[in-house]
Amino acid sequence: MRSQSLLKSTSEIFVLYGGNSPEREISLQSGTAVGRGLSEAGYNVSLVDTATTPLQAVDWKENSVAIIMLHGTYGEDGEVQEELDSLGVTYSGSDAQSSRRAFHKAIAKKTFEDHQLPTPAWRLLNSDASSNEVLTAAEQIGAPVVVKPEAQGSSLGVTILENLSEVWSAFEAARELDEKVLIERAILGEEWTVPVLDQIALPPIRIRSQRQFFDYSAKYLDNETEYHVLGSDDSAIARAVTDVSLSACLHLKTSGVCRVDLMVDAQGTPWLLEVNTIPGMTDHSLVPKAAAHLGWSMSDLCEQILFSAFANRQER
Incomplete structure (x- = not known):
């Protein structure tokens, strides 16, 4: 170079x-x-x-x-x-193919499953699905569930539900933003993110928000969201989220800077949610926070x- x-x-x-x-x-x-x-x-x-x-x-x-x-x-x-x-x-x-593979959550999750990487159970529905089809899909997964557009970022259109009777209204909100809607098992526990630069992990970050989950407001507007930046070897959980994040990027064939979002359950198991190939770089964004931990x-x-x-x- x-x-x-x-x-x-x-x-x-x-x-x-x-x-x-x-x-x-x-x-x-x-x-x-x-x-x-x-x-x-x-x-x-x-x-x-x-x-x-x-x-x-x-x-x-x-x-x-x-x-x-x-x-x-x-x-x-x-x-x-x-x-x-x-x-x-x-x-x-990332190149066009890898970007597309990561952006479409169903394709990414299928890739994770094909390589035995942990990701929450899910169902993919077309936006014209009936209320019965939506409820059946949610019941097959079991409460609590997350309902979200299949291809959007910044947590837009995302709803977490403990009561499946509300799944139709959540589905309607998500389909306003996309032609396909993903219903996914909600993992209760800690939210983590791992920035990755060309298959090198930056320090993982544990997120603690006052909100139900790390949504648009928590990501970009809320100054009370807590971020705990750790070294990748600071704990067994930090090592686990780092390892699974690197595997996710490897199998999606991403390049450049990515951000892997995960949940860690009460047993310490990391669950892959998605990989963002163009993560935010704002004052509230996580990649700059991880880089700053390295002195960058x-x-x-x-x-x-x-x-x-x-x-x-x-x-x-």
């Missing part, structure tokens, strides 16, 4: 952010933070809101790099990666994302 000084003097970096997904506001925050971090590190950075500027309108050059900070559809579902591949542009994160500044973290983009370019 080219030297750091050469990258700074020759590379043109375009941070793709915004977009039209329901996660637009968080994407704007993430992209702004990453753009600022790279600028402070001495790079030539431009911000591109894909809601108003199509990729074909960007003045790409041979030394251009796209840093993808588009959360949700278009950014995490493989679409923007396919466009960048067709344009011959180097970009951060935001600029250090953003540089690692950039270096990863160049390193993974040869494999695409």
